[in-house]
Amino acid sequence: MIISAPALIMGNDIDTDTIIPTYALQLSRDPTVFGEYAFHHTIPDFKERGEKILAAGTNFGCGSSREEAVFALMHAEVKAILAPSFAPIFRRNAFNNALPCIEMDTSPITDGDCLEIDFEVHTVFNSTQHTTFSFSLTPPEETLLTKGGLLSLLRERLT
Amino acid sequence: MKIFYFSDSENTFKSFLYYYSMPTIVEHIVSTHAGHPVRAGDVLEELPVDSLLINDVAAVQLWERYESLKLEAPPYDPSAIFVVLDHVVPPPDPVIADNLYRTKKFARKLHLNLFREGEGIEHVLLPEHGLVSSGDILVGTDSHTCTNGALGCFAFGIGITDALFVMLTGTFYNFEVPETVHLICSGQLSQGVYAKDVILYMLSHLDTQAVFDRVLQFSGNPVDSMSLDEKSTLCNMVTEISARTGIISSPTPDISADDSQYEFFLNDIPPYVAVPHSPLHGKPISEVHTDITKAFLGSCTNARFSDLEVAASILEGRQVCEQVDLYVVPGSRHIFNQISQVGILSQFLQAGAVVLPPNCAACFGRHMGTLGPHDICISSGNRNYVGRMGSKDAQVYLGSPATVAASAVTGTITDPRELMT
Numbered sequence: 001m002i003i004s005a006p007a008l009i010m011g012n013d014i015d016t017d018t019i020i021p022t023y024a025l026q027l028s029r030d031p032t033v034f035g036e037y038a039f040h041h042t043i044p045d046f047k048e049r050g051e052k053i054l055a056a057g058t059n060f061g062c063g064s065s066r067e068e069a070v071f072a073l074m075h076a077e078v079k080a081i082l083a084p085s086f087a088p089i090f091r092r093n094a095f096n097n098a099l100p101c102i103e104m105d106t107s108p109i110t111d112g113d114c115l116e117i118d119f120e121v122h123t124v125f126n127s128t129q130h131t132t133f134s135f136s137l138t139p140p141e142e143t144l145l146t147k148g149g150l151l152s153l154l155r156e157r158l159t
Numbered sequence: 160m161k162i163f164y165f166s167d168s169e170n171t172f173k174s175f176l177y178y179y180s181m182p183t184i185v186e187h188i189v190s191t192h193a194g195h196p197v198r199a200g201d202v203l204e205e206l207p208v209d210s211l212l213i214n215d216v217a218a219v220q221l222w223e224r225y226e227s228l229k230l231e232a233p234p235y236d237p238s239a240i241f242v243v244l245d246h247v248v249p250p251p252d253p254v255i256a257d258n259l260y261r262t263k264k265f266a267r268k269l270h271l272n273l274f275r276e277g278e279g280i281e282h283v284l285l286p287e288h289g290l291v292s293s294g295d296i297l298v299g300t301d302s303h304t305c306t307n308g309a310l311g312c313f314a315f316g317i318g319i320t321d322a323l324f325v326m327l328t329g330t331f332y333n334f335e336v337p338e339t340v341h342l343i344c345s346g347q348l349s350q351g352v353y354a355k356d357v358i359l360y361m362l363s364h365l366d367t368q369a370v371f372d373r374v375l376q377f378s379g380n381p382v383d384s385m386s387l388d389e390k391s392t393l394c395n396m397v398t399e400i401s402a403r404t405g406i407i408s409s410p411t412p413d414i415s416a417d418d419s420q421y422e423f424f425l426n427d428i429p430p431y432v433a434v435p436h437s438p439l440h441g442k443p444i445s446e447v448h449t450d451i452t453k454a455f456l457g458s459c460t461n462a463r464f465s466d467l468e469v470a471a472s473i474l475e476g477r478q479v480c481e482q483v484d485l486y487v488v489p490g491s492r493h494i495f496n497q498i499s500q501v502g503i504l505s506q507f508l509q510a511g512a513v514v515l516p517p518n519c520a521a522c523f524g525r526h527m528g529t530l531g532p533h534d535i536c537i538s539s540g541n542r543n544y545v546g547r548m549g550s551k552d553a554q555v556y557l558g559s560p561a562t563v564a565a566s567a568v569t570g571t572i573t574d575p576r577e578l579m580t
Contacts, residue, residue, distance in 0.1 A: 017545070022546075022547070025216055026525075063302065064301075065317065093318035093320065150320045153324075
């Protein structure tokens with residue numbers, strides 16, 4: 001699997017209230033609606049923007065355990081998130097929905113850099129800067145990405 | 160039960176480790192549940208858990224996911240699942256009313272334990288009803304599930320999909336045993352300084368990388384002498400620094416020399432206030448000079464009986480400042496009843512407070528005191544991120560119940576000791 005998109009740079013400690021505000025959590029039972037509210041307070045036009053790989057600082061997804069933060073990013077068509085570290089609950093929620101969180105030093109990446117993530121060889125190629133980073137995932141994370149998330153595993157486990 | 164990624168050489172090393180060094184409390188609890196000894200870094204494909212907590216916000220998408228499976232699978236153990244309606248109750252609009260209706264219907268259909276509207280906040284209710292105890296493993300669809308570590312149980316927050324897995328299998332998928340960092344306290348807190356000040360002080364001083372995804376274990380004389388209410392406040396806020404959870408065990412077990420530890424001398428700590436927009440931005444209260452429009456006394460951090468008692472003692476014979484609205488939200492129906500019986504409720508009402516039914520209220524930012532763009536609030540809650548309590552332009556400061564009460568009286572963020580002499 002190869003994912004490619006321009007990068008959007010974000011700072012450290014992006015909390016889940018920032019990713020999706022509380023008042024949007026129960027507006028609808030349809031999770032695709034959350035995509036409209038991704039970064040509602042800070043980047044109101046987030047869904048319309050083309051940068052669908054986030055290159056963030058440390059501790060991305062801290063705060064509330066709300067999985068709607070992951071639904072919001074997925075339904076705003078975010079393809080992957082790169083950061084030196086992810087808040088523990090957010091990271092699990094993301095892989096449980098097959099949204100890749102890649103741990104790496106994002107400081108060399110600049111806004112709008114075109115990135116290509118190759119999950120076969122575990123590299124992030126920055127085609128703007130002509131640089132390549134390598135990353136690793138744990139075996140369960142690989143499984144979750146391959147199977148399309150924890151619901152598929154749960155279905156297998158129960159049937 | 161399977162363990163992933165062990166090479167033979169690692170196994171030999173781990174056998175040595177299992178034999179010669181003391182397990183941490185969490186390693187001990189997980190070993191008991193796994194049925195074999197485990198150490199930090201070990202991975203269990205499935206960790207058996209004792210109980211699952213589901214709140215009204217997570218419930219909506221949880222039921223959607225459950226239905227999407229189209230399996231009609233029964234919960235693994237309905238008696239170990241607690242559904243608490245606490246975040247947005249009573250419903251402020253028809254959509255939420257319908258969500259609550261569905262949640263109640265599901266809980267009853269699946270024979271889950273249901274705490275109805277107004278019973279209280281999830282992390283106040285479980286200890287109050289004796290539903291969690293030392294040595295248990297509790298998971299919940301709320302990051303503040305860590306609060307229950309005050310009882311010596313291993314409790315942590317999870318997302319909706321993980322919760323569905325737990326609900327239907329009784330286990331938590333792909334669990335890595337976390338490392339423990341010891342926070343060892345000594346000294347004695349001054350009058351007017353509380354557990355909330357201690358945790359805000361610690362969060363502002365700890366190295367975030369050193370505690371990231373680890374268990375924070377609190378110990379030492381000042382911790383041992385705290386009430387369960389105060390211990391709950393300590394454990395409640397460890398999630399703000401992205402620790403896995405907090406835990407307090409009594410008596411304090413031996414600590415291995417190779418475990419990470421930090422020492423905190425608490426004698427000289429003044430009241431602390433976290434300034435916008437992070438719970439980690441704690442400052443001594445003498446450095447904070449801000450007029451307020453709102454004071455919020457509630458939340459899973461600080462809405463227990465002793466919190467309300469301290470606040471009431473400061474409000475006694477005084478009035479809430481004219482420019483401020485003080486919201487008081489007891490943590491549970493039981494606590495509400497207690498403050499009513501001992502006259503504290505009446506003290507709040509006479510002081511001019513707005514007393515609201517037990518729920519998360521403005522701390523969750525969805526109703527009952529939501530902040531507008533010009534509001535500046537002193538809150539006994541746990542989060543002051545941009546937009547957390549309502550408008551993205553609101554300013555939220557976090558402090559102890561005493562600080563909230565003192566500030567409500569003066570209209571400016573105030574050291575409660577000034578009103579305690």
